[in-house]
Amino acid sequence: MGAREQLEQVFTLELGRHIIADIIVEDGSVLKDVNYLRNLLYNAAKLANLNVISDNYTIFENTGGVSLLLFISESHVSIHTWPEYSFAAVDIFTCGKDADPWKAYDYIIRELKARVVNKKEIKRVLSLKK
Numbered sequence: 001m002g003a004r005e006q007l008e009q010v011f012t013l014e015l016g017r018h019i020i021a022d023i024i025v026e027d028g029s030v031l032k033d034v035n036y037l038r039n040l041l042y043n044a045a046k047l048a049n050l051n052v053i054s055d056n057y058t059i060f061e062n063t064g065g066v067s068l069l070l071f072i073s074e075s076h077v078s079i080h081t082w083p084e085y086s087f088a089a090v091d092i093f094t095c096g097k098d099a100d101p102w103k104a105y106d107y108i109i110r111e112l113k114a115r116v117v118n119k120k121e122i123k124r125v126l127s128l129k130k
Contacts, residue, residue, distance in 0.1 A: 016075060016095040016124035019105050024116040028086035032064035040075050040111055041070050048104035050074050050094065074099045079108075088112065093124075 030036055034057055045052050050072045052114075057068040063084050070077040075093040082088070090108055092101040109117060 011128045013126045013128070014123055015126055016093060017091075017099075017101050018094075018122040018124055019092040019101045019119065020122065021059075021090040021092060021105060021109070021119040022090050023109065023112065023114040025086050025088065026113040027114055030112065031081035031083040032059075032066065034059055034066050034068065037066055037068050037079055037081070040070060040108060041079060043111075044092075044104035044107045045070055045072060045077055045092070048092075048094070048100050048102075049098050049108050050077065050104065058081040067125055077104060087092055095124075 038055060038057070040053060041055070049072075053071045053073055053076065055070045057066060059066055060083045061106065063082065065083055065100065067080045068078060072094070074095045076091070077093075078091045080089045080091075090105070092104050094101045105119070
């Protein structure tokens with residue numbers, strides 16, 4: 001079997017889309033407000049057609065930073081903050097055809113008034129050989 005035939009024998013299945021973003025915001029104090037951040041992620045999930053199952057968070061006493069995770073039926077949405085640097089790491093991982101993680105991302109970036117954004121999307125793909 002030649003290379004062309006071998007390539008044709010590989011099947012791929014896109015299982016999910018994973019957006020990772022590092023952002024710097026105008027006002028770092030919002031990154032300490034767990035209620036604001038919780039509402040932010042819930043609204044973002046709704047816009048992206050995601051189904052929230054539950055959430056959990058922790059607040060770091062020494063900095064006021066927050067780690068907040070939404071468990072969604074499609075996977076998860078999270079934010080981890082360093083208010084002392086006006087920095088947040090955002091993670092949106094979705095599975096399924098109805099979810100649009102970029103809608104959640106756009107909403108979060110806009111609402112946080114991000115000044116600097118480094119982002120990338122990772123396609124979660126299963127490759128199988130026949």
